[in-house]
Amino acid sequence: MSARDNQLVASIDIGTTSSRAILFNRKGHEIAKHQIEYSTTANTTADGETKVFSAEGITITATEDLEIEDNNDSKGPTLRFPQPGWVEVKPAHVLANGVQCLAACIVTLEKLNKQREADGEQPYTIISIGIANMRETTIVWDKKTGRSLNYGIVWNDTRTADIVNKKKSSTPAEKLEELRQKSGVPVSTYFSASKLRWLIDNDPEVEELYSKGELVFGTVDTWLIYHLTKENAHVSDVTNASRTTFMDIRTFQYDDELFALWDIDPKKVQFPKIVSSSEHYGSFSVPDLTKLGYPGALSDVAIEKLNSIEGVPIAGCLGDQSASLVGQLALRPGAAKCTYGTGCFLLYNTGEQTLISKHGALTTVGFWFPNLKQSENKPHYALEGSIAVAGSVVQWLRDNLKLIEQAQDIGPLASLVPNSGGVVFVPAFSGLFAPYWDSEARGTILGLTQYTTASHIARAALEGVCYQARAILKAMASDAGAEGDFLEQAVGTYEKAPLSLLAVDGGMSKSDEVMQIQADILGPCVTVRRSPNSEATALGAAIAAGLASKDASERLWDDLEDVTEAIGGESTGDFVSKSEKTERRKLWSLWERAVERATGWIA
Numbered sequence: 001m002s003a004r005d006n007q008l009v010a011s012i013d014i015g016t017t018s019s020r021a022i023l024f025n026r027k028g029h030e031i032a033k034h035q036i037e038y039s040t041t042a043n044t045t046a047d048g049e050t051k052v053f054s055a056e057g058i059t060i061t062a063t064e065d066l067e068i069e070d071n072n073d074s075k076g077p078t079l080r081f082p083q084p085g086w087v088e089v090k091p092a093h094v095l096a097n098g099v100q101c102l103a104a105c106i107v108t109l110e111k112l113n114k115q116r117e118a119d120g121e122q123p124y125t126i127i128s129i130g131i132a133n134m135r136e137t138t139i140v141w142d143k144k145t146g147r148s149l150n151y152g153i154v155w156n157d158t159r160t161a162d163i164v165n166k167k168k169s170s171t172p173a174e175k176l177e178e179l180r181q182k183s184g185v186p187v188s189t190y191f192s193a194s195k196l197r198w199l200i201d202n203d204p205e206v207e208e209l210y211s212k213g214e215l216v217f218g219t220v221d222t223w224l225i226y227h228l229t230k231e232n233a234h235v236s237d238v239t240n241a242s243r244t245t246f247m248d249i250r251t252f253q254y255d256d257e258l259f260a261l262w263d264i265d266p267k268k269v270q271f272p273k274i275v276s277s278s279e280h281y282g283s284f285s286v287p288d289l290t291k292l293g294y295p296g297a298l299s300d301v302a303i304e305k306l307n308s309i310e311g312v313p314i315a316g317c318l319g320d321q322s323a324s325l326v327g328q329l330a331l332r333p334g335a336a337k338c339t340y341g342t343g344c345f346l347l348y349n350t351g352e353q354t355l356i357s358k359h360g361a362l363t364t365v366g367f368w369f370p371n372l373k374q375s376e377n378k379p380h381y382a383l384e385g386s387i388a389v390a391g392s393v394v395q396w397l398r399d400n401l402k403l404i405e406q407a408q409d410i411g412p413l414a415s416l417v418p419n420s421g422g423v424v425f426v427p428a429f430s431g432l433f434a435p436y437w438d439s440e441a442r443g444t445i446l447g448l449t450q451y452t453t454a455s456h457i458a459r460a461a462l463e464g465v466c467y468q469a470r471a472i473l474k475a476m477a478s479d480a481g482a483e484g485d486f487l488e489q490a491v492g493t494y495e496k497a498p499l500s501l502l503a504v505d506g507g508m509s510k511s512d513e514v515m516q517i518q519a520d521i522l523g524p525c526v527t528v529r530r531s532p533n534s535e536a537t538a539l540g541a542a543i544a545a546g547l548a549s550k551d552a553s554e555r556l557w558d559d560l561e562d563v564t565e566a567i568g569g570e571s572t573g574d575f576v577s578k579s580e581k582t583e584r585r586k587l588w589s590l591w592e593r594a595v596e597r598a599t600g601w602i603a
């Protein structure tokens with residue numbers, strides 16, 4: 001038994017609608033875990049009129065210990081939906097949720113260590129901390145106090161549609177294309193740049209800080225690391241920075257032309273230093289949530305537990321989709337993964353190459369582990385297909401339409417019927433992302449008849465997510481030079497298909513029914529395989545943190561090869577198409593017609 005067997009890495013994973021912390025060992029096993037998931041409720045006024053939809057934090061998976069939790073009543077919502085198309089998050093709450101989960105893990109760890117001691121075994125120690133986070137979400141704060149606005153704008157918020165449309169129409173097409181190639185992403189409401197522009201234009205507090213040069217910008221990784229390190233490290237890892245539209249995807253530097261596109265004066269905003277995904281950013285210290293306007297967020301017990309890991313290096317950081325690429329061990333060019341969380345994101349590892357899609361995929365940074373050996377230490381890029389709505393349509397059916405009680409009821413409900421009965425649901429709540437890129441599309445349900453039941457609508461909603469995954473694979477196949485529809489070629493006869501295996505993870509992938517629908521929609525060329533690591537996102541950040549030391553003997557793994565050998569694992573399910581070709585084609589063309597109907601709805 002080596003010393004490494006007692007070492008653990010802590011991972012804090014802030015998703016859009018959930019937060020979790022997990023302690024992983026060298027084999028990628030979860031030693032302790034605590035998770036908070038949000039559900040949406042309608043807050044009503046005294047006269048009963050519905051005012052605001054907001055998401056409250058509720059604990060769903062806890063290995064331990066409610067004594068860590070503060071009184072939930074005083075917490076208030078973490079997410080808010082104050083107007084159609086608007087999605088806001090409370091930055092102090094996100095921070096509190098993350099550390100609350102971590103504190104609960106430490107309680108578990110202390111109990112395990114007591115037992116280990118009694119059994120004559122060495123105790124576990126936490127050697128480093130990694131962060132995975134929803135990307136693009138934009139948070140600004142005051143340089144002097146560190147205190148943020150009481151809201152951040154979430155990645156799927158569409159309030160900047162007007163700003164984006166004006167930018168598109170006032171910038172020559174060649175210039176837009178040049179800047180897309182430089183940043184890796186198109187002009188869209190999705191990325192951070194238009195959100196920062198909106199904040200400066202619309203929030204007097206932000207405008208004032210900007211004019212005084214006292215405005216600090218960050219994505220969620222930046223916000224967390226700033227407040228979780230003794231040094232107040234102001235950094236953003238390359239994978240997160242690649243989602244702002246401010247960074248040149250090849251040089252990893254901020255770019256003046258990209259700032260100019262959004263009329264941002266970089267002298268008036270403190271932007272985070274762009275760093276790798278795996279290095280020592282700073283040393284953990286307990287954040288002062290009272291100073292951040294959230295008194296009582298942490299109980300005394302939680303603070304005591306967190307103090308026990310004071311000084312542990314925060315050493316890994318990846319945007320959550322890059323994190324799950326790593327956690328699914330898609331570490332070599334040609335490997336890919338698809339994560340079905342709040343949204344759904346397919347990343348295809350292109351190694352050191354920055355491929356620019358002609359068919360609507362994004363170019364993004366997969367990961368950068370600079371302290372590894374020469375063959376592994378270069379930045380790895382990925383082609384990405386992003387779908388804005390995946391698990392969130394399940395939540396919508398649960399919380400807004402009340403069709404189900406729990407997310408896991410959706411698969412069984414949809415399976416009560418063999419097909420959607422002619423209903424097509426385009427869940428474009430935040431416009432349509434890849435490969436369509438239409439900020440003005442909106443959710444659309446077509447084909448309703450008196451025959452339609454809740455099951456048909458549930459099934460159509462799930463199909464709406466899975467059709468978008470098919471559209472992304474089709475786009476990537478076209479980028480790879482495929483002619484015609486590779487998904488309709490006979491199995492094994494088509495060599496240019498970018499993927500014959502879709503490796504999946506994320507909340508929605510837990511459902512066998514959803515994954516079977518996905519396989520049926522993709523057809524026989526692609527097998528859908530559920531990852532052995534159900535928490536691939538958190539695991540990816542843990543891997544980044546465990547690889548950060550320059551000295552190989554201080555790492556949890558020697559290198560990527562060692563990671564792959566130590567973690568491995570068996571898939572928890574393969575799904576192959578049972579659909580019939582003619583029917584599949586008919587339904588696909590129905591989907592394409594429905595997308596046309598949803599497109600440009602609010603124009």
Ligand SMILES: Nc1ncnc2c1ncn2[C@@H]1O[C@H](COP(=O)(O)OP(=O)(O)O)[C@@H](O)[C@H]1O
Pocket residue numbers: 014015016017018019340341342343390391392393394395407408409410411506507508509510511514
């Ligand atoms: N069994 C299930 N079937 C379908 N959807 C599910 C299931 N379990 C969870 N989900 C959906 O998965 C999402 C949560 O996945 P997760 O990967 O934790 O997301 P995030 O990281 O974005 O918070 C929720 O939107 C939920 O509706």
Ligand SMILES: O=P(O)(O)OC[C@H](O)CO
Pocket residue numbers: 015016017133134135136155319320321340341342343344
């Ligand atoms: O919350 P998720 O897991 O769907 O991920 C959100 C993405 O990072 C948005 O780009």
